[in-house]
Amino acid sequence: MKRLIAKYSLRTHHITALLVVSAIGIFGSGVAVGEYLQKNEVANSSSVVLQEDKLDFAPFWKVFEVLDEKFVATTASSSIPTDQEKIWGAIEGLAASYGDPYTTFFPPKEAQQFEDDVRGDFGGIGVEIGIKEKVLTVVAPLKGTPGERAGLKAGDLILKIDDTFTSGMTVEDAVDIIRGPKGTTVILTIRQNGTTREVKIVRDTIVVPTVDTKLRDDGVFVISLYNFSSNSPSLFRGALREFVLSGSDKLVLDLRNNPGGYLEAAIDMASWFLPVGKVVVIEDSEGKMPRKVHKSVGYNVFNKNLKMVVLINGGSASAAEILAGALGEQGIATIVGEKSYGKGSVQELVEITPETTLKVTVAHWLTPLGNSISQNGIKPDVEVAVKKEDVEKKNDTQLEKAVDVVKKLP
Numbered sequence: 001m002k003r004l005i006a007k008y009s010l011r012t013h014h015i016t017a018l019l020v021v022s023a024i025g026i027f028g029s030g031v032a033v034g035e036y037l038q039k040n041e042v043a044n045s046s047s048v049v050l051q052e053d054k055l056d057f058a059p060f061w062k063v064f065e066v067l068d069e070k071f072v073a074t075t076a077s078s079s080i081p082t083d084q085e086k087i088w089g090a091i092e093g094l095a096a097s098y099g100d101p102y103t104t105f106f107p108p109k110e111a112q113q114f115e116d117d118v119r120g121d122f123g124g125i126g127v128e129i130g131i132k133e134k135v136l137t138v139v140a141p142l143k144g145t146p147g148e149r150a151g152l153k154a155g156d157l158i159l160k161i162d163d164t165f166t167s168g169m170t171v172e173d174a175v176d177i178i179r180g181p182k183g184t185t186v187i188l189t190i191r192q193n194g195t196t197r198e199v200k201i202v203r204d205t206i207v208v209p210t211v212d213t214k215l216r217d218d219g220v221f222v223i224s225l226y227n228f229s230s231n232s233p234s235l236f237r238g239a240l241r242e243f244v245l246s247g248s249d250k251l252v253l254d255l256r257n258n259p260g261g262y263l264e265a266a267i268d269m270a271s272w273f274l275p276v277g278k279v280v281v282i283e284d285s286e287g288k289m290p291r292k293v294h295k296s297v298g299y300n301v302f303n304k305n306l307k308m309v310v311l312i313n314g315g316s317a318s319a320a321e322i323l324a325g326a327l328g329e330q331g332i333a334t335i336v337g338e339k340s341y342g343k344g345s346v347q348e349l350v351e352i353t354p355e356t357t358l359k360v361t362v363a364h365w366l367t368p369l370g371n372s373i374s375q376n377g378i379k380p381d382v383e384v385a386v387k388k389e390d391v392e393k394k395n396d397t398q399l400e401k402a403v404d405v406v407k408k409l410p
Contacts, residue, residue: 344373
């Protein structure tokens, strides 16, 4: 059964990735997703028994009746919901009352939209988004997409989408507004490095690359991994084959702006470097279920002569953090760059009715040494901040530092 580590990309990984939504769909949801999304069916709703003698439903029904009797639409956009829509709204409010941006109820329309996202049937801008400190935030712009070309950066705060303020908006609501037909325009008001500005972005069909490879003139081999999709393990295996055939013993794995994806992909990739049984990540449900320890399957094809650096930034999330944390804490790689995003919760997708679903956080990811990815992110061994002048001059100082570090490793 596959797991999703949430993430949304205005596209999304199939059900069961690491979840973080992207304003352009759910990319593995971002719903990585994340995050594992595991689709379950509620067998019998009567299995949950409410203690009605201890719960006072009178306020709910009073509000229900008052709205039904007195509500008058004040604008053309106002509408009177059906009784069924009122129930869906009440359930949405119940899920929202937990205060978790990744726990969400999907009524029929939104549930179908989620399924469409999982299949990748959408137009968008190619930006993974999430909620951080209660503010809609860019997790990572995906390589070669309209969002990246427009200059969006990991950590940008999204204040408005077109004319709609994002305060209190869920990721799913944001995705719904940002997505749209190819060729149409969306305007984001963002705060980037303390400056607020509007960005006009033309939507397009999002095709996300997975792996790039390059053998540099100085003998360092660079693998750039952009997501953890279902085909990432086989593509990564091919990239490693290129590395071996190059004759180099110096590897930089670039996970910058990688919003995550399938947990299984992260475990498979870590297994190329770790002996069998070594811990990759720990799944902690705070006592509701026994801790689950995900371990290397032990391909472990590299000897101690391997010199490796993993490059991360604030756009490295979920599965990317799992892989970086495992290789760093198990002594395989030196981590260079900036602190990662900190997306380390696990979501389960539960079928409530044939037309509706509930996405609920069920666990957190811990590194092999027990550090919470959600609370702490992954901190680099060698920190390299990006300066404005380097961006303007298109100098990749982070990559150059990673290359310098890997060349000096013993």
